[in-house]
Amino acid sequence: MKLYKAKRTTPYPTAQALLRSISTAFDTKSFLSSSDARKLDDSCSKQVDIHIGEFEKLKELTVISPIRNVYGDEIAARVTIFLQKVFKSYFDWISTHPLDGFSIGQANKYLEDSALLSSLVTSTFLEEDNHSQKLCAPNGVNLTILDDVEDNSLLTLFKSKEVKDRVRTWIKQAELPSFKYVASLEQHAPPNSHDEKQWNNLKWSIIATRFLLEFQPHLENARFAFDDFKNSTEDNRMQLSDNYLRLQSLINDVLHEYKQNARSPKSEKNKKIVSELLLSIKTELDNCTELEGLTYRYHQLLGKHLVLSGKLEEANFAYKKAFELSLYRAHSKDQIQAIISEALVVAAYQTKADKVFITRLKSASILFGFDLLPAKTKSENKQKLEVLASNEIEHYRYNFNNCFPAQYAYPNTAYPEYDLKVGSIVEETPQNPLDTQRKNMKVGSKAGVQRKMPPIVYAALHNDVEQVKSCLERGDSVNVTSEVGDSPLLMALSHLDRFDPLTESLDRQIFEAISLKPHSAKILNTVTTRKMNFPLMAAVCTGEPEIVHKVLSLNEDIEIDLRGGLDSESALYHALGLVKECKKPIWTIDDFLNRLQPENLHRLKPLFAGVNIDDLPVIKNERHKKILEEYLEEINKRKLKNYPTVSKMRQIARILIKKGSNVNLTHRIKGMDYTPLMLAAEMDELNLFKLMIEHEGDWKKSYTLPIYATHRNKAINCLDIAKHYRSERVVKYIQTELLC
Template sequence: MTNKTNNTPYYSVQHLLREFAKGLGTKALAGKKIDDACKSTEINPFHLEALKKSLIHDPLTKCVNIYFADHVLEQFERVTEFYLNLIKSVPLDGVDANLAQQFIDRYFMTFAVAEICSSSLNGMRLTSRDIAWSDKTLMSLVLENLEDSMEWQQFLINSTESQKECLRAWALGPGAELPKLSSITSLGESWQRGNSWGAFKARLITARLWDYFFYRSGYTDLALLRHSSPKQCLETLVSQLLNLLQQGTIKYEATSPLALGLFDLLRLRTPKVADSQGRCFELLDQLRSQQEKLDINNEATYYYHWMNARYLLHSGELLAAVDEYKLAFEQVIYRQGENAEKIIIEAIVTACRCPKPNKRFINRLRRMAVVLKIDLMPPEHSGDEDKAKPQEIESWEIAAFSQYFNAFFTRDSFFPGASYPTNPHDTNGVWMVDETTHQLDIEKPDKVFSVGMEGGLVKQMPQLVYFSMLEDVNAISTLLNSSADVNRLSSRNESAILLAIQSMQANVMPLNSMKEELFQLLSQKPHKRSVLDTLTEKKKLSPLGCAIQTGRIGVVRKLIEMGASVDRRHDTIGETPLFTAIGLIAHHTRPHLNAGHWEKMKYSQMNLQSVRAHSAGLLPHDLEHLKTVMAKQDSDPVFQSIHEVVKKTEIGNILKYTSADGFRQIAKLLIEEGADPNAKHDTAMLGYTPLMLAIELDEAELVEAMIDSKQYQANFQDTCIDSRTGQRVDIERLIREWRASNVAKALS
């Protein structure tokens, strides 16, 4: 495995993916994209997921079936998790990158290949040790094994001469030709329930993967598996890397007391004494001098930049600290996992505190945080499932991290006399409004108010949006008669019509007037589709999404007539309106099941995203600290008592102001207007569709409406994945497990 593009001892995750794509014979399917990705240690996680799909899941689904594709991708993810844990557990400060990579090539990749192939080997009653001692390629062993199958024997009888020649060539031994994936695909029949071709082709692909690594790659070591289990290979690797670390420690021995002294003096949230700033300056100067002599390959210099960043920050030099954090970040990733996590979090919080945050750098940090599994993948709202687009950090997130600065870098931890950076972002926190502050200005119908009391969230709101929030019908009527622009948005992307709809929404706390007059007034004016499809910052509310939550079909129909897109995703997890409408039926038909579902999903990615967006800055934005605070709330009887009252009140309002049949009619309308019944959603079931949700709730009428849809064909061959077990679930199983008797009857 070659890695000429960076000088890190650990390979990047995309490098691992490229190597396994070579083993599977799929690299050419996205050759330039994966090669370009490997030119940098950093990668956008959406792009990484798209590459996994292109190089593993899609081709294996086509060649074998979706179940085998799931399995191999799951095994790759599992091996990647082992790898990331290795990076966090074994720091390689001061270690020569090339030496470390030689050990990773030999031991980790040997472990990884054996681990990924283990299930297929078990199916053939083989172990890694068996194959290592056989002196045969796995392909020749697989072909021998297949000879015991009558179905395979029948295929051999009917196969063409060219197919027989291919099989003979594949079985020749260590120098044999590796089959192309297309050649394996074309063998025999396609997989279907009742035949063995899925198992046959899965074993042939597994053999190709194994033989590529152990007979072609040139860096794995099959002999290791003669005397060691895959787990023991991993343990040996750890031992070898620790030996390299010890050698690095000796090489940089002169810097150790300097590094330890700086770490002690620059501890976070620890008050600084009067002479500590001068002492830190001296130690940093000495450390830099030593590093320049010893470290020509940046094997340990990240630490100097990290400590210098802390020094500059606690001296009040925010922008200079960000520059140093940038250098530390670039040099620490894929070298020292534990410190990489600390540097990423510190750098994000510091960069977000700046008056003009460097969004490009913040996004780089956040993407690597996702890749390294220390933050959540941002939800997609575009509707394009395959789009590998960078997710830009939003102003409310910057404000949340900036507010977190106060707790993360406390005022008393700064050096005496250093200026403490004030919070330049007022777009986070509790929103407190004095309704007597702003008066209607007819002379300037599009005048913008700064709304919010000092110390909390402040929004810039056009008059029309502001008085819509107050449900002041007379003011709205006056402004509309004065030609106020209905397409003007607040600084948080709220439109007047969105707030008018929210005044009728049944699942908000506290309830608003529940009157429709304001909506009727505003909906008479033409609106741009872009405004009707705009999502608010943070909570990602849309007019159509909120309209569905009113339970009023007339409001939903009017918005669609005005031009709202029926499949515009909304809310923090990116639901389609149809999915929302069907899901709300459960409050009426299966309330206990609905409550249990949300309790089980409390610490899921979906719920953590929602908590972040709805916390108004009262909870930490950092993922681990957020989980800690939520766990404390779970054990706080007072908090739980208040939470139960709020939940009970909200559900009571939904039951009072909406009905199951009302949501059914809304769902039918959306289907008639072209809503996609096959749109994928990641909930407790990954890839769950409105069709599946309708089946779960046994809503036969809605399933029939989807079948009758003129725009989409309901996909009854579709599947989803249970996130708790990793098992793929088909429609037939959903009907059976959810006891959807009405749906079963309608489909029979």
């Protein structure tokens, strides 16, 4: 397998190298463009870590899109799931089976002898779901189509000798079928010999068989399976030289020293002990090339030593080396995962945060399955996928002191002090915004977080009608924001939020006064840093159609599909979600707990930046459960009191649709690429669904089923969704009006 023969610098092949093998097996690598193939080849030869956005794009261009273009959404969805599962399994394997004591040659031998990757790829390809369908060979796909039998059914389809001869070379495995040639195979057969679905199944049968033949030969010669591979790696370590064992002992001594004194003041003696141990490790590494697989350990331990010494710039460089050398070698919790965790806070605590390195760390963490993408992955004027939440770097900077408390550093170490940008604002004494003529006033305590905001924003934040009116009378502009993006209009709307259980007044006076003033498009299209809120989204949450109308009329350049909120939703998608909320406003304790999924909790990070999430309350006993039940009871009372009617929320959705909101806009929710049209189908909102169809709604648009979900189809469209949720009216409408 070329995967094992290619020159590389890591024991395990990189993700992009495995992707190249898969795209070669499908013969899709250059189907769309030769430049896509070159990009994939370059990513294999010129880099080890790859940006998650670039990797996902290469997957799409060199495998998924070619298959979708020829075989449609269902097969493409199955291949997408296959790729997700293959790479998840591969990274899980690497995390639990480090090869930190192996040379590239040794790793290649063990990988090839065990057929690890061939076994992983083919077993995933043929994995059966709970509908007894093979993942990439569903019902109707024949994997024996290229069997060497005299009366092969494939040969009987064609009259041309040239085509028959080519098929015979496939059957005899003299050559593998070309993806491009197979794509138009029906052109060489008599008309009406097969219908479209039969041809699709037949052609995919050929390509699926080709794929397996590319990997299968390596299974025939395999001498042992996964467990044997694990035992073999352990046996190899037992046979390593005395140099390796001596080096490992020195590494363990440093780790013990760090652990023993982790939460206690350190002395010069502690510093000297670690310095001498690190020097001994460096000497061992310099004197023995067979130990190069442990070099990352030296840089990891050195990085921590330099942090404790206050040498943060040098520490950042050491962590870079540790990260780079541990890739595809040592992915366990104590290895690269620990390196990434420490490196993130060190890189953030530089005089100028090392955003490039932080992005590399975060991207690798997402790729390997240690972390998740933020809700918002696309930024204006940026092509690359965004892997950092809006205030994530500031959160890492805040966490530096939790990871490396100054009182536990080496003697005479002084870390730099930075102004806190994240965390809760505690105002010591309320201020009068009319007392200052300055553009901004500082809010918060000197010992904690302070934030700059214009006086009129401060007055609106505190819902002080008279102060807001006085600010307007003296000429204060409404086209201003605090340093986190809060505007007077947004603050006024937040006091009218009927879905926030903490809303008390619902007094419109400030909104009515501020909305009389001209508003710039910039103010209307500003998304706040922490809550990721913006005026149109806040207007939707008032539950008042006339307020939504008013905000939309403030400037013709308002972005109707601007995204915000913890799930990066458009105003329309959020409005539909609130229709659903109004239909079932009462939360049970199970409803609450069901929302505490990893993705939901991950998306709370921007909101809780500057807070130690480990300190957040969790349910540990019956007393905690009782407290939560009482809390939910109070929240439910407020919901019933404040929530708008379902008809009002439907009216708001209609306003946004008619204003041109994109009803096919994709939202990444629980691993699904959901659209507003899909959400309407789920809720059986027939009138809204019809209106969206009239406004270019694409009910056939599908998303790929998440790997945790089960369904016969893997490409899910509005009809599948409506059937699943028993949305009878939408099902009937699609079947009688859209399918005929």
